[in-house]
Amino acid sequence: MILALLFSAALLPGADGKLCLSCHQDFAAKLAKPFVHAPLKQGTCTGCHDPHASRHGAMLSAEPTRVCTTCHTSIVPAGAASAHAPAAQGRCTACHDPHAADARFEIVKPGVEGCASCHTALTDGWKRSRHKHASVSCDGCHDPHASREAPKLLRGVEPALCVACHKGLSAKHSGLPVQTARCTGCHDPHGSDQPAMLLEDVHKPLTRGCADCHERGSLSTKAAGAALCNECHAQQVSRMLDASHVHEPLAEGDCLACHAPHASRRRGLVRGEARLVCGSCHADTIRRHDQSETKHPPVAEGECSACHDPHSSENALFLKRADDVQLCGTCHDWQKHSSHPIGPKLLDPRNPNLHVDCLSCHRAHGTPFKHLNPFPTTTELCVKCHPQFKR
Amino acid sequence: MPSAIQALIACALFASAARAGAAAYGDAKGAALKSPEGVACTAEGRVVVADTGNRRLVSFSLKDSALVPGAVIAFPELGTPSRVQIDSRGNVVALDSRSRRLVRVSDGGGFGGFVTPSGLPQRGAALRGGWFPVSFKIGPGDDFYVVDARRVVVLDRSGKFLREIAGSFSDVAVDEKGAVFAVDGRTGRLFAVEADRAMAGRAAESEGRVSTGDRARRVSTGDRNAGVAAGDGNAGVPAGAKLLAKEVAVFPAAIALAPKGQLAVADSHGHSIVLLSRDGTVVSRRSGMGWTDGRVYYPGQLCADARGDLFVADTGNHRLQVFTPQ
Numbered sequence: 240m241i242l243a244l245l246f247s248a249a250l251l252p253g254a255d256g257k258l259c260l261s262c263h264q265d266f267a268a269k270l271a272k273p274f275v276h277a278p279l280k281q282g283t284c285t286g287c288h289d290p291h292a293s294r295h296g297a298m299l300s301a302e303p304t305r306v307c308t309t310c311h312t313s314i315v316p317a318g319a320a321s322a323h324a325p326a327a328q329g330r331c332t333a334c335h336d337p338h339a340a341d342a343r344f345e346i347v348k349p350g351v352e353g354c355a356s357c358h359t360a361l362t363d364g365w366k367r368s369r370h371k372h373a374s375v376s377c378d379g380c381h382d383p384h385a386s387r388e389a390p391k392l393l394r395g396v397e398p399a400l401c402v403a404c405h406k407g408l409s410a411k412h413s414g415l416p417v418q419t420a421r422c423t424g425c426h427d428p429h430g431s432d433q434p435a436m437l438l439e440d441v442h443k444p445l446t447r448g449c450a451d452c453h454e455r456g457s458l459s460t461k462a463a464g465a466a467l468c469n470e471c472h473a474q475q476v477s478r479m480l481d482a483s484h485v486h487e488p489l490a491e492g493d494c495l496a497c498h499a500p501h502a503s504r505r506r507g508l509v510r511g512e513a514r515l516v517c518g519s520c521h522a523d524t525i526r527r528h529d530q531s532e533t534k535h536p537p538v539a540e541g542e543c544s545a546c547h548d549p550h551s552s553e554n555a556l557f558l559k560r561a562d563d564v565q566l567c568g569t570c571h572d573w574q575k576h577s578s579h580p581i582g583p584k585l586l587d588p589r590n591p592n593l594h595v596d597c598l599s600c601h602r603a604h605g606t607p608f609k610h611l612n613p614f615p616t617t618t619e620l621c622v623k624c625h626p627q628f629k630r
Numbered sequence: 631m632p633s634a635i636q637a638l639i640a641c642a643l644f645a646s647a648a649r650a651g652a653a654a655y656g657d658a659k660g661a662a663l664k665s666p667e668g669v670a671c672t673a674e675g676r677v678v679v680a681d682t683g684n685r686r687l688v689s690f691s692l693k694d695s696a697l698v699p700g701a702v703i704a705f706p707e708l709g710t711p712s713r714v715q716i717d718s719r720g721n722v723v724a725l726d727s728r729s730r731r732l733v734r735v736s737d738g739g740g741f742g743g744f745v746t747p748s749g750l751p752q753r754g755a756a757l758r759g760g761w762f763p764v765s766f767k768i769g770p771g772d773d774f775y776v777v778d779a780r781r782v783v784v785l786d787r788s789g790k791f792l793r794e795i796a797g798s799f800s801d802v803a804v805d806e807k808g809a810v811f812a813v814d815g816r817t818g819r820l821f822a823v824e825a826d827r828a829m830a831g832r833a834a835e836s837e838g839r840v841s842t843g844d845r846a847r848r849v850s851t852g853d854r855n856a857g858v859a860a861g862d863g864n865a866g867v868p869a870g871a872k873l874l875a876k877e878v879a880v881f882p883a884a885i886a887l888a889p890k891g892q893l894a895v896a897d898s899h900g901h902s903i904v905l906l907s908r909d910g911t912v913v914s915r916r917s918g919m920g921w922t923d924g925r926v927y928y929p930g931q932l933c934a935d936a937r938g939d940l941f942v943a944d945t946g947n948h949r950l951q952v953f954t955p956q
Contacts (some may be wrong), residue, residue: 249807250857251770348876464756476757483682483710483727490764491798492757520816523880523899555928555945589921592655592662592948599921613919 246447259284272339279338280308286310287337304329307337319385321392326384333357334383350376361429369428380428398422413449414456427502438502445501451498465492482551487520489550497549513541518547523602531605537570538604545570546603561595571597588624595624652923654679654697654950657688662948666930668713668724669950671942673936676705676717678722679943680711680931680948687711687724687735688951692939694709697952707789708733713931715768717787723768728761731773745774749791750783765884767933769804777802782812782823790917795823801884801931811893813885820882820895820910845847879904884931889938889955895944896929903942905931916953926951 259282260266270279278286287367289300299306299362307329308314313330315322325333333467334353335345348356349416353360353375365371377383381392381536389396394576395403403406403424410419422428426436427447431442444451452460460467469476469522480490488496497516498508510516528538537545547557564582580595587593597603600620603609614620622629656662664683671677675692685708689700708728711733716722722735723745736742753760757779765777775787782802783797798811799821810823868955880900888894888905892913895904901919903926906912917926929944934940938955 332764469757480757480762481728483712485762485764487764487798487800487915489757492760499683529700555667590655590949592664593921 241316259290266338268285269339272341274341274343274345275339276337276345281427302329307331315385316387318387319392320388322385323383323392365430368427368436369432370434370436371430372428372436393461399570401428409511415449415453415458417458420458424499427504433502438499438504440504440506440508441502442500442508467495468494479550483553484555484557485551486549486557513539515541517541518545528605531611532606532607532609533605533611535603535605563598567597567603599624654690654699654953655745655946655948656699657702658699662705663946663950664687664948666950667944668726669933669941670714670716670931671933671935671939671941672716672720675935675937675939676716676720677941677950678716679716680686680714680898682710682727682945683711683948685710687722687888691783692935692952695954697950701739703739707743707744708735712767715766717768717772719772723766723774725763725766727764730758730761732763732766733777736807736852738947743863744787745789746792747776747789748784751794765799765801767802767804769810770808773812775804775924777803777812782810797821800882803885803887805887811885811887813882813895815881815883815898818879818882820879820885820893822908822910826881844895884929886932887935888934888940889936893925894932894934896926896932896941898928898930901926901928903929903940916919921947924953 252541259437263447266279273433280283284290287300287306288298290298295302295306297303301309311331313328315327325331331337333345333356336347336526337345337395339345340347344630346353351365354505363417371599374553377579380394382394383392386392386394389400390467395401398418398420401416409416425438427438428436431437431439432479437445454461462470479485488494495510496519497510499510500508503511507513512524525538539541543549546559548559549557554559554561558566574597581599585595587595593599600613602613603611605611606613608615610617612620614623618628618630645841654663663679663681666679666688667682669677676857677690677697679688679690686702686704687708687873688702690697691700692698703722707726708724709731710728712727713725713726715724721737721742724735725731728735732745734742734745747761750761758778762779763776763783764779769774769775769784771774772787774783774787774789776783778794780798780920781797782797782799784792784794786792787865794951795810798814798816800815801813803811805811810821812821812823813819814821822933829830835951857894871942879895879897881898882895882904883898884896886894891908893908895906895908901917903913903916904912905916917924917929919925919927921927925947926942926944930943930945932940932942940953940955942951942953944951
């Protein structure tokens with residue numbers, strides 16, 4: 240009797256998909272799309288869904304972040320050099336429709352539009368750029384799931400990835416063997432307003448070719464280190480060196496510690512974002528700010544040169560001005576005059592050689608406490624000078 | 631508050647500080663120190679401060695735990711002194727941070743000539759022919775150990791080149807046997823270089839490599855540099871390094887020998903003085919950021935006398951401080 244009941248519950252071969260469609264009639268439209276997920280096409284809805292009961296939404300037979308990998312086991316290979324976050328986190332439906340779509344692989348938004356859903360800044364920049372990477376889509380260079388060998392989901396490492404398409408590079412670079420160099424050191428692979436997709440700020444000699452700095456047919460330079468830079472920038476360098484405080488990279492003639500010799504996304508050929516360039520030596524300062532309760536915009540935005548001269552200064556800590564009030568006042572103008580009494584006429588009660596200024600109460604790179612206060616509360620700060628109010 | 635009252639308060643504070651011996655704020659006439667970056671001292675307690683902001687040197691003596699101001703040394707050739715040393719004969723030598731020259735002070739407190747290096751290996755890749763001293767110490771035999779760009783140059787008393795030690799350093803300390811300890815503020819690294827005086831010679835050019843006469847054992851501070859030891863395969867260069875906790879030395883900018891075979895490091899960005907043993911073990915951390923006596927604010931050069939008194943050019947606080955041994 241029991242066996243009979245069990246056998247009567249079994250579906251006839253090929254009937255499971257049709258059974259689901261008998262209620263879920265909207266799926267007929269999905270089935271009409273050009274690209275249909277195989278289980279749906281084969282009518283095996285139970286490949287992903289439990290037809291009776293489920294602990295998961297949409298009657299999925301497993302957790303939403305794991306149901307796909309029951310079949311697609313190697314989307315993110317073990318030990319991948321880089322992995323796309325949605326793939327690594329099992330959020331496959333961020334890009335794929337699990338049932339059907341108009342694009343191959345059931346991609347919801349094919350091409351750049353799909354990537355733009357998240358990578359808006361990058362794709363907007365690409366759209367606005369005058370010189371785009373022609374005939375290349377995102378997945379031309381990037382694997383949308385993971386890369387075994389390269390960062391940033393690249394399908395290969397530089398320069399091999401670029402050289403796979405771009406032949407005859409040496410001839411285009413004054414005969415220099417650039418096919419062994421790092422292409423993105425000069426070119427923006429996503430597009431640029433500069434010809435040849437050069438990065439936005441181009442070193443002027445580069446516009447004349449490579450011969451100003453490089454030996455003919457060689458990556459070797461005509462002079463070594465700072466001596467090469469000095470050939471054009473002698474006046475500037477001399478002026479910078481004629482100061483009581485000279486930034487160590489300049490003192491060492493290590494211009495390339497901060498500057499890119501060919502092109503850069505940043506003005507002044509600064510090698511990268513200031514937080515990274517300055518932070519390569521001053522990591523302690525950047526870290527202190529990152530942990531700060533209150534953020535100081537020049538530091539947060541990587542505008543170190545708002546306060547510090549990156550080359551040299553007559554002032555300690557390479558500050559651009561000797562007077563802290565005037566320096567801070569370039570942004571905080573109101574606090575120069577509508578504030579706690581400050582200025583050269585007001586002595587600091589804690590130290591007779593100090594005047595009360597901005598740095599008497601604030602630390603510009605951040606503290607664990609609010610308002611760049613070096614003490615936990617304002618009261619604790621105030622009573623350092625006004626002990627009569629200490630409780 | 632009227633300026634006259636402020637001035638009276640300042641004098642009272644200054645006087646009281648001088649009697650306490652904890653800090654010195656000005657010279658004998660009450661003229662305030664301004665961003666002093668350098669200090670030198672003898673075993674007997676004679677102290678000379680490089681009063682950088684005022685372009686002068688100011689002498690002090692430590693008497694009964696009080697810093698008593700003495701002579702002021704100023705002349706045009708002194709420039710903007712950032713570092714100062716006293717040799718075995720009691721002569722003062724200062725580094726002018728503008729002209730990058732070592733300036734001798736005569737017995738009378740006037741200009742005693744420059745220390746002009748001779749036979750210095752030129753480095754084409756560097757600026758100004760590769761001579762850009764940022765700090766210096768006087769070692770055994772009154773030899774100069776000059777921290778240049780990416781090397782330490784050893785000159786004899788007359789300025790003749792003896793040898794160099796490759797590496798990027800902020801400051802050095804030299805003991806009586808010629809062992810050199812160097813600190814690099816950018817990377818937080820502390821180096822111990824054992825000079826083999828029998829083997830003088832030119833150091834290898836690339837950073838991290840040392841001369842055949844100088845074996846480098848890298849002792850590191852902070853976690854920025856986990857310490858692959860200097861060395862290019864030169865025999866006797868041991869691999870590995872010793873790490874200290876990052877909080878102890880955030881940005882070590884100056885180093886000096888301290889009694890009991892210890893090293894004293896001025897942690898500029900960490901606003902403290904760190905005492906270490908010569909293998910890099912932290913012994914103690916003194917002071918902390920602040921503006922009152924006993925605290926430091928961007929400390930500069932430091933030195934120790936035979937008693938263990940630590941004199942610190944408290945640059946951000948515009949004063950000289952002395953920390954007595956605990």
